[in-house]
Amino acid sequence: MISEESKARFAKEVAKYPADQKQSAVMACLTIVQQELGYVSPESEQMVADYLGMAPIAVHEVTSFYNMYNQKPVGKYKLNVCTNLPCQLRNGAHAMDYLKAKLGVDNNQTTPDGLFTLQQCECLGACADSPVLLVNDTKMCSFMSDDKLDQLVDGLRATEVKS
Amino acid sequence: MNASQVLSKFQASGVETCFHNRHISPQIFADLNGSNWCLKDYEARGGYQALRKVLGLDGGTGLTQDQVIATVKESSLRGRGGAGFPTGLKWSFMPRQFPGDKYLVCNSDEGEPGTCKDREIMQFNPHIVIEGMIIAAYAMGIRVGYNYIHGEIFQTYQRFEEALEEARAAGLLGDNILGSSFGFQLHAAHGFGAYICGEETGLLESLEGKKGQPRFKPPFPASFGLYGKPTTINNTETFAAVPWIIRNGGQAYVECGKPNNGGTKIYSVSGDVELPGNYEVPMGTPFAKLLELAGGVRKGRQLKAVIPGGSSSPVLPASIMMDCTMDYDSIAKAGSMLGSGAVIVLDDSRCMVKSLQRLSYFYMHESCGQCTPCREGTGWLSRVVDRIETGHGQMADLELLNSVAENIQGRTICALGDAAAMPVRAMLKHFMPEFEYHVAHKTCMVPAYV
Numbered sequence: 111m112i113s114e115e116s117k118a119r120f121a122k123e124v125a126k127y128p129a130d131q132k133q134s135a136v137m138a139c140l141t142i143v144q145q146e147l148g149y150v151s152p153e154s155e156q157m158v159a160d161y162l163g164m165a166p167i168a169v170h171e172v173t174s175f176y177n178m179y180n181q182k183p184v185g186k187y188k189l190n191v192c193t194n195l196p197c198q199l200r201n202g203a204h205a206m207d208y209l210k211a212k213l214g215v216d217n218n219q220t221t222p223d224g225l226f227t228l229q230q231c232e233c234l235g236a237c238a239d240s241p242v243l244l245v246n247d248t249k250m251c252s253f254m255s256d257d258k259l260d261q262l263v264d265g266l267r268a269t270e271v272k273s
Numbered sequence: 274m275n276a277s278q279v280l281s282k283f284q285a286s287g288v289e290t291c292f293h294n295r296h297i298s299p300q301i302f303a304d305l306n307g308s309n310w311c312l313k314d315y316e317a318r319g320g321y322q323a324l325r326k327v328l329g330l331d332g333g334t335g336l337t338q339d340q341v342i343a344t345v346k347e348s349s350l351r352g353r354g355g356a357g358f359p360t361g362l363k364w365s366f367m368p369r370q371f372p373g374d375k376y377l378v379c380n381s382d383e384g385e386p387g388t389c390k391d392r393e394i395m396q397f398n399p400h401i402v403i404e405g406m407i408i409a410a411y412a413m414g415i416r417v418g419y420n421y422i423h424g425e426i427f428q429t430y431q432r433f434e435e436a437l438e439e440a441r442a443a444g445l446l447g448d449n450i451l452g453s454s455f456g457f458q459l460h461a462a463h464g465f466g467a468y469i470c471g472e473e474t475g476l477l478e479s480l481e482g483k484k485g486q487p488r489f490k491p492p493f494p495a496s497f498g499l500y501g502k503p504t505t506i507n508n509t510e511t512f513a514a515v516p517w518i519i520r521n522g523g524q525a526y527v528e529c530g531k532p533n534n535g536g537t538k539i540y541s542v543s544g545d546v547e548l549p550g551n552y553e554v555p556m557g558t559p560f561a562k563l564l565e566l567a568g569g570v571r572k573g574r575q576l577k578a579v580i581p582g583g584s585s586s587p588v589l590p591a592s593i594m595m596d597c598t599m600d601y602d603s604i605a606k607a608g609s610m611l612g613s614g615a616v617i618v619l620d621d622s623r624c625m626v627k628s629l630q631r632l633s634y635f636y637m638h639e640s641c642g643q644c645t646p647c648r649e650g651t652g653w654l655s656r657v658v659d660r661i662e663t664g665h666g667q668m669a670d671l672e673l674l675n676s677v678a679e680n681i682q683g684r685t686i687c688a689l690g691d692a693a694a695m696p697v698r699a700m701l702k703h704f705m706p707e708f709e710y711h712v713a714h715k716t717c718m719v720p721a722y723v
Contacts, residue, residue: 134462134481137462141424141463162482168482172482175485177465179465195387200543233384233387234426247427249281249428252284258283261282265274
């Protein structure tokens, strides 16, 4: 189940659209679910479908069409590294390789401790900031040299030790 | 330090890419520093004066809907999203007298590889987009609008939401804007990872809560758009250009560009340059000047080729590109497209087969799957380029690539098919010896891809 806070966010999204077009809020609602629960399960799709008055399959069509929805649980930090051409020209592909080696995982894999999921992705729309990656769909990290990738991964690991 | 603090260390400041002094006569990016995005800062820069002028709240008599559209037509502003369609003309297609709901949509689903301008406009100057949209809504008699923002730039979506709240609180959005009889509601929506939603009818489907599969046109959005109602869709940068035009007049806008190519344009320069970033310069600025502003080709290498308008636009060799000026007509004459103004620079260390390999993979990945020529054809293109790059190609593959590309182009509902085919055909046209070498020697003609 999702929190009251997320439900309040649902209502705010639905209010943006005409009363008979609640379905327009489906992408935002699924995003809110993912932000709270980490992924979109069939049960979550059913919940969103009920909330918006949609068929569950229509919600699933959305979850499965858009790249950023996690249809399965992912690590605590999902790292999406852009490797498209403009980034490939500025070490984006190298950053992906560097993270593969550092984390010991391949594309679309999660570290055994459940902390990091690594995914190659398409254009993030930040081509001049390359190498660039997106953390948990929300935080864009720019100019990610090897040194900064170390700081990112080691820094996030360090927060785990403390907590 | 908590996780949020760790991550914030890597957030872009915009210093390298936007707040540099290498713009030429900027209008949208003028006087920005990253912290002055708020309403009060925007108003201090002259923001919302154009809206006040239109509504007759600046001591003048105001502008009629026809006068606003005529001014935009006179400015020769052309759509900044890629197609370059004249904005004033598009606005005149909206059936203003239509009795039911009409919608205004801003296409901020910026995902064309190489393009990163709309993100910085909305992050650092969001109110200029809001003001442009209010004026557009006024001109077309529209009362509700949406700004559909690329899901990957969620922080920018949140920034835009903040700016909307400010505008609502100040009476700039809502019923009776600034006490006038005109009302306009504006909301932000976001995507979640689908390049195809940058296509305007794919975007509308997405905004309706569906898969972003483009619609067959006609009917065009002006008659059958969001929820089947008349809808006008423009790019973020297009709306951002409007306040300056209203304040200074259409003719002044033409004069800071060149005929048929009015105004300034923000070019996102990426790839092999010393200073990648956004550069706002007048339309018609020589490419050589733009390259110079971006610090020239990195490490003093030689320019090999340029993809001048986002990854979908045909590549041009250096010799052709260095004679071009940066405007719709010059780039079109040279055999490519200005597109979104995303300039991807490749230096002499680049293998064109490897470069095309990544682009062809992208189009295969992002094809929405509804048209057979695109769904199947982009897979063929990607696999054939891939086998040439990895040393498994045959000479017949080169003809096969052209044949598949030809059979995609013009045979699909939307332009993604063309966008996948054009880079392949242009690469083969201009760099065939590299492809032949790859097939014959199973390795690159260019020694290093570094």
